[in-house]
Amino acid sequence: MLSEIRIVLVGTTDQRNIGSAARAMKTMGLQELVLVDPQEIPQGKAQALAAGATDVLANARTVDTLAEALADCTLVLATSARNRTLDWPQLTPREAGEKAIQEGLSGAKIAIVFGREASGLTNEELQQSNFHIHIPANPDYSSLNLAMAVQTVSYEMRMAFLAAQSQPVETEQEYPYHREIESFYEHLERVLTHSGFIIPQHPGTVMTKLRRLFTRTRLEENELKILRGVLSSLEKQMPKR
């Protein structure tokens, strides 16, 4: 499904941002990068920032126009600052992830378009998309670096992808039997009574509070063993009564 998602960078000024974008994509499992009319051809500087994602960079396709980059796509999402003149359907990155993965499941080819560092996408470019993605940034300073925007949107693609796989394989801890836990509480109470922390005539709520604590944490078998060991070692040090 992630393989159906294409990242399209339009008119990028600084090749280093192309390299960083490639790295961001690959960390989230995206592979396909298309460059529309980049102002610098990605070379050494871009490669340095791509780090372990030079393959994404090497496989990137360069085209002249946005229309070419989108020709075979069925869903086009374009990132955009809030736009007052163009009233287009808007998605958060999270909603965009859900939509992209949902459509990708049925074989759609999806493009996510990012504009120029300084000026974004033109209105004409924005109108070539089905939806706009708006990252809900700080209104006082909403200027995400281009590659940071790629990272954020790619992250939501991956999160939606992982959610769609929905096969949580959990490794289980070994938990003790109830009787073992009760026997630990008895041991604990004995030691605390011996130490004088619990006064038999005024038992109060100490044991209740400690039970609450250990119940909440859900003691594992190996932890119970350690705690029993601790209690035994303390008992040995205390004077006989």
Add this chain to the structure above:
Amino acid sequence: MLSEIRIVLVGTTDQRNIGSAARAMKTMGLQELVLVDPQEIPQGKAQALAAGATDVLANARTVDTLAEALADCTLVLATSARNRTLDWPQLTPREAGEKAIQEGLSGAKIAIVFGREASGLTNEELQQSNFHIHIPANPDYSSLNLAMAVQTVSYEMRMAFLAAQSQPVETEQEYPYHREIESFYEHLERVLTHSGFIIPQHPGTVMTKLRRLFTRTRLEENELKILRGVLSSLEKQMPKR
């Protein structure tokens, strides 16, 4: 609420990453940056990458140790790759955002810790946190740039913040300060060493396992008081050494 969240960068090698992190923070509405033992002092290169967030950089505090950076915090989240040797409670960035905002609502001070570019955080540093944040990256290439990780986690903080603005406030438990918890662990270790359960020449993993247990349960203030009382009562019963 976002103002209660502190970003802590530990041992950063490249000052440019500090600048980019500052920019990432500010785009998501975060302001407070603490640098622990940075390998380069952020100067011109960092400022260039901070772009419109030089104020975040200028207000950043530099300290020598992670403990100093966390002393007044009640919730500490540390970003980490999946860690097989240290089995700590883990959150996704989304879960971390929800937790941080929820606790921030009741006035908690929250730290999110990011490690070194090449080597991350040490196990000792990771153990100073309540939860680990694991970004569910591509297993074949999980190497997010440091500032990209800051962007991703900060984004989830903002998303949770925006979601919480339309929700009712829940009353929360009082949680102790990080320094109080650390002081409890020191006390516990002292008592267990005294009792002979921990052998100083072979410290082993006892304290790690106990830390993990109490971290998972998230000790409340009144519980910490009881545990300190228990330790003091035991100490009194043990023979002087």
